[in-house]
Amino acid sequence: MRYSITLSLLLISFLASGQESYSVLTQKALETMWRSKDEIGYKKALNMYEEAFRKFPDSIDGTGLYKSSVIASELKDYDKAFKYLTLLAKMNTDEDGYPGWSYVLGESAESEYKNLLDDPKWNILKQNAIKDKKTFYKELSKTEEEFYKIKEYSFNESEMGNKIYEKIKNYDPYLPKKQQDYSITFKINDFATTSYHIHLPKNYNPTNKYPLLFFLHGAVRSNILVDYQTAQENLGGWNRFYTKYADLNNVILVFPKGSEKYNWMTSDDGFFMIPEMLKQIKKVINVDDNKVFISGHSNGATGSFSYLMKQPTQFAGFYGFNTYPKVFTGGTFVENIENRSFINFSTDKDYYYPPNANDDLVKLMNGITADYKDYRYNGFPHWFPQFDESEPAYQIVFKDLKNRKRNPFPKEISWEFDDDKYGNIDWLSDVKLDTLTSKANWHKELNFKITKWMSYDKNDSLIVEKVDRNAFDFKRKSGKIKAKYENNTFHIETSRIRSFSINLSPEMIDANKKIKVYVNDKLYFNKKVKYDQKFILYNFEKNRDKEQVWINYIHIKV
Structure with a gap:
């Protein structure tokens, strides 16, 4: 209406x-x-x-x-x-x-x-x-076949580990593309198929690395899976400013299609899609691994926020237009933003998430010194991207995107989760929960109350209703891990954590020296670590990341 x-x-x-x-x-x-x-x-x-x-x-x-x-x-x-x-x-x-x-x-x-x-x-x-x-x-099949064409390129597991590492860092199988726009089929499982549309820079050159931006659509409950998409439906209309500024800045755009069952917000059944699509694209397109971003509107913005909270490793930054900043499939652990960033564009006439709640979230984020910004546009409803007045917001997105770069080997990590599926962040991997134990004193729950919410009455007029709800729901017990490294020494603090692994890169450690790992002030590991060819290739095949390349790992049981 x-x-x-x-x-x-x-x-x-x-x-x-x-x-x-x-x-x-x-x-x-x-x-x-x-x-x-x-x-x-x-x-x-x-x-x-x-x-x-x-x-x-x-x-x-x-x-x-x-x-x-x-x-x-x-x-x-x-x-x-x-x-x-x-x-x-x-x-x-x-x-x-x-x-x-x-x-x-x-x-x-x-x-x-x-x-x-x-x-x-x-x-x-x-x-x-x-x-x-x-x-x-x-x-369509011919077009997809052309999209996937690359030079012949292979790795030999029998080679020295340092040689394999260098080959991955210099991985270059890319070929020119005949088209600027491709509709690519994506298999979800044996019963469901969807697609994504990819828009390349006009003069795409396979010898150059390009930033990439995913746009996640809203209204996931009313969308259906489609096995092809068109440039017209994705690049114009509400997305016109994405197209304009992506073309000006040589940014690759990707438009996935979700549905009520398979999406990035209300169900974990489809949450794997964006990282998996990214891996698929990286096989054939020269993507800058340290400049991959996610944006979205409405449910799509909530999806962007959810990847920040649950699975940010492959991404440099996150954006949302008219965001509902909450994880709907579990706990919302806002301190996870310390590993990345989020820019929100909110409006004061939004029924989806009220301005007073956005203000309180900004206060919470400022309290933990998070890299979080909220830009408020007054006088506009939930469908803000429809209006020409939204263009300055896109200028902010692409300015940030141009200047922001992922640090693949951060010196410090803090990560909280309530599902073992999401126990991975940068060089910490395979972190497992132990929720039967007591949580540490420093393991705190952050939340706030929302007391006002906007909605439309039967006359389609926007009204303010009084509510009493928590901003975030915590349905399960969570675990948290804090880690840092320097001079071949790792210091780890855990709360409700059973085990974890530390992935290693020669950009983090000196492989010729012993590595020490302290967990909760106790020494757990004090040895040298060699290059592991199988592990190197396994991880590269898993994510196709040429910047965040692991040569071995240390597994710790707490």
């Missing part, structure tokens, strides 16, 4: 300016269709679409044909329904990049065109659409 009001305001603005155009007329027809309660209203809407077609024949688009064919079908005006549907089905792609056959074979086609199904012309349309779909996927 709120989106329709926004469209109405845009329409009124167009009409008030006296500018009659195809887009204004078809938008007016769409508004009429939405308001229609009977056959008279639908006839009026169809007439308005047809008036737009007559006046602006060169502007006829897929959306207009689609809406007209559906309305005509509903009115049982079969000649017009098939006329517009046939034109639509013959389109290679519509203005959003969707192929014409998808309107005939899509999930909702048989319900939208239920009055046409018994007509022989429907079967003809369907058979032609099946042929067109087959051709479409054949071309």
Whole structure:
């Protein structure tokens, strides 16, 4: 409902300016269709679409044909329904990049065109659409095949460990790409497949390393998995400023598609997707491993915040537009931000997360000296990226992105988690919980109360409601580990931790000298460590990171 009001305001603005155009007329027809309660209203809407077609024949688009064919079908005006549907089905792609056959074979086609199904012309349309779909996927397969092409490159496990390490650091199998935009199929499991769209810099050169930015979409509960995506649907509209500034700064953009079951916020079933997509991309595109970022809007911004809290190792920084800053699948351990950063863009008219809660979160973050910033834009609702006034926020994102770089070997780490699946951060790995033991005195829970929340009433007016809720939920006991190193000596403090591993890099230690590991002030390890060829290759295959390369590890049981 709120989106329709926004469209109405845009329409009124167009009409008030006296500018009659195809887009204004078809938008007016769409508004009429939405308001229609009977056959008279639908006839009026169809007439308005047809008036737009007559006046602006060169502007006829897929959306207009689609809406007209559906309305005509509903009115049982079969000649017009098939006329517009046939034109639509013959389109290679519509203005959003969707192929014409998808309107005939899509999930909702048989319900939208239920009055046409018994007509022989429907079967003809369907058979032609099946042929067109087959051709479409054949071309898509060729494009993916070209995307994955690299030079022949292999590693020999029998080589000396230091030689393998150097080969990984200089890994260079990359080839030029024929296209700037690719839709790539991504297998989730044996039963589910989705896709991501990747947008390369215009003059992509495989000899150069490029920053990469994931954009996570919102509304995960109402999205569905799709096995292909288009440039039109991802690069324009609300994402137009991502495209503008990515192109200006030679940044790779990646747009994954999630769903209610497989996403980055409400379920762990799909949380693996972004790191796995990144690994897939790194195999064929020359990505700067120390400049990989995540951004998103709404549920996508919450996803970005969740990766910061749960799995930040492969990323340099995180951004969110209209964020709900909370982990929904477990505890929100805000001190984990000390390992990275987050920039939020909030608005004062947001039903998704209230400005007073954002203010309290800023106070909490300042209290732990976190690298956290909140930029407030007053007068704007939740769908802030829709407005041109959001452009300065994107300038902030890309300025930060340009200047920010991941430190792959930080001197200090602090990490808290409540699920062994996420017991990894930079050079600490495979950390396991022991929640039967008491937690250390320094292991504290950080939270705050939210007392006001905004919502829309039945008249679509924004109101403030009194609430009494915690900002974060802690459903499980957590463990925490703090670690630092210097001069081949590691000092570790643990709370509710059973065991952990320290991954080693020659950029962290001198492999010719003994390494000492103290855990809770007790010496646990005092030996030299050699290069382990299998371990080096195993980790590189796992993440394709050419900067954060591990030569061996030390496993400690507390």
